[in-house]
Amino acid sequence: MLLNWILLEFQNGAQAQAILEEPHWRKTVSLAERTMLKPYYQGGLEFLNRAADRDRRFYQCYLYDMPGS
Numbered sequence: 012m013l014l015n016w017i018l019l020e021f022q023n024g025a026q027a028q029a030i031l032e033e034p035h036w037r038k039t040v041s042l043a044e045r046t047m048l049k050p051y052y053q054g055g056l057e058f059l060n061r062a063a064d065r066d067r068r069f070y071q072c073y074l075y076d077m078p079g080s
Contacts, residue, residue, distance in 0.1 A: 012040065012047060015031075015036075015040045015043075018030055018031055019031065055069065058072070
């Protein structure tokens with residue numbers, strides 16, 4: 012995913028553009044996104060939706076695991 016991000020940021024070369032448009036590459040990136048990002052964002056969404064956590068701050072509690080924040 013990091014390599015894909017770099018290619019997206021610096022896609023002025025023909026090689027980068029060709030890689031980004033290649034079906035196998037796109038499928039691989041899509042799988043990586045689902046594998047890595049979906050659980051991360053799902054966990055954040057669950058935290059924000061829980062009524063008990065409405066008075067707690069997301070970054071301190073969820074991202075930095077600071078109890079009592």
